[in-house]
Amino acid sequence: MKIYLTISLICLTVSVSSQQQLGKAEREAYKETDPARLSFLLTKSCSTQTEKVKAIFYWITGNIAYYRPVAKNRKAKNKTVFFEQEELDDKALPSLTDRVATKVLQEKTAVCEGYARLFKSLCEYAGIRAEIITGYARTDANKANANFRSNHSWNAVYIDNSWFLLDVTWASGYIAMPSGDFVKYYDSGYFLSSPAKFIQHHYPDDTRWTLLPETPVLGEFRYMPYRQRSYSKYSITSYLPSKGIIEAVVGIPFVLNFNWTWSGGRLWRFHPILYQSC
Amino acid sequence: MEISPDSLSELLVQQAVPSYVYIKPVAVNGARVTYDFPVDNEHTQWLYVMYNEDVLLRYKLNIRKTKESIAAN
Numbered sequence: 257m258k259i260y261l262t263i264s265l266i267c268l269t270v271s272v273s274s275q276q277q278l279g280k281a282e283r284e285a286y287k288e289t290d291p292a293r294l295s296f297l298l299t300k301s302c303s304t305q306t307e308k309v310k311a312i313f314y315w316i317t318g319n320i321a322y323y324r325p326v327a328k329n330r331k332a333k334n335k336t337v338f339f340e341q342e343e344l345d346d347k348a349l350p351s352l353t354d355r356v357a358t359k360v361l362q363e364k365t366a367v368c369e370g371y372a373r374l375f376k377s378l379c380e381y382a383g384i385r386a387e388i389i390t391g392y393a394r395t396d397a398n399k400a401n402a403n404f405r406s407n408h409s410w411n412a413v414y415i416d417n418s419w420f421l422l423d424v425t426w427a428s429g430y431i432a433m434p435s436g437d438f439v440k441y442y443d444s445g446y447f448l449s450s451p452a453k454f455i456q457h458h459y460p461d462d463t464r465w466t467l468l469p470e471t472p473v474l475g476e477f478r479y480m481p482y483r484q485r486s487y488s489k490y491s492i493t494s495y496l497p498s499k500g501i502i503e504a505v506v507g508i509p510f511v512l513n514f515n516w517t518w519s520g521g522r523l524w525r526f527h528p529i530l531y532q533s534c
Numbered sequence: 535m536e537i538s539p540d541s542l543s544e545l546l547v548q549q550a551v552p553s554y555v556y557i558k559p560v561a562v563n564g565a566r567v568t569y570d571f572p573v574d575n576e577h578t579q580w581l582y583v584m585y586n587e588d589v590l591l592r593y594k595l596n597i598r599k600t601k602e603s604i605a606a607n
Binding site: 461463471473477481482483484486487489490492493495497500501502503504505506507508509510511512513514515531532533 | 565566567568569570571572573574576578579580581582583584585589590591592593594595596597598599600
């Protein structure tokens with residue numbers, strides 16, 4: 257009986273001690289705002305690339321909340337950012353991805369681009385190649401097909417000589433309706449998903465990032481062409497054809513029509529280039 | 535070789551599909567500009583409208599052959 261109690265006590269002590277250590281490591285990681293140091297903390301005990309990517313992915317989903325702007329604070333926030341940008345010294349500027357990653361780690365909130373940049377930054381410090389993918393995310397809210405445009409960011413990561421897709425933003429939770437509050441909810445379905453599954457809700461601007469042999473035609477094309485991210489930079493007031501699928505016949509040209517203006521009301525001096533691919 | 539429209543484009547991939555088409559407008563009416571897009575083969579599947587090396591719009595093309603072009607082949 258005495259031996260049993262002693263063994264139990266030792267086990268309990270070891271368990272409590274390791275939990276305390278784990279808690280200490282988690283707190284240390286949570287406080288860290290330098291992407292390089294955080295990447296090291298998260299991956300130092302991982303032996304494979306997959307383990308490292310999983311550790312980074314899981315940490316972000318558990319510690320970064322989706323940013324929900326409060327309208328009245330938005331102006332003040334922009335001013336702060338502007339002021340900080342003015343304070344640059346002559347040191348080499350970190351990459352945009354690292355700057356965004358640091359900001360996200362300081363604030364513990366982000367929108368999709370912040371999530372994706374943080375993921376890329378942490379992966380690269382762990383020696384793993386990652387890319388930020390921009391494109392269209394299909395949600396229930398825009399199933400009406402009126403919003404077929406680039407509206408989201410996610411990642412591709414290179415593990416053991418292959419690219420894989422993941423979405424750390426969607427894996428971290430969801431926006432509850434009608435409150436609009438972010439609800440933290442880990443969803444492993446967005447971690448290294450198969451390309452065939454991923455394309456059902458993630459359509460990239462650069463179609464090579466579908467990682468599929470053929471670029472699929474989304475149903476949304478029946479209603480409108482796909483508006484890439486740069487579309488919003490130019491004040492195109494209308495375009496024809498208005499549908500995204502053009503039926504054409506060899507030898508018969510078809511008509512494209514654009515209203516090209518910009519905010520100053522001037523006509524663009526140059527004309528667009530058309531690019532065709534098979 | 536054209537300058538790639540985005541940072542992710544790889545030159546090798548673009549070399550495999552070198553299909554930029556420069557066309558002049560057939561009509562300019564104020565801010566409204568009209569183009570005729572020539573359809574010379576049935577293999578083209580996608581059409582990208584670009585400006586300043588930015589891709590703006592992506593169309594899906596469904597091109598079919600005429601009876602004459604089928605007969606010629």
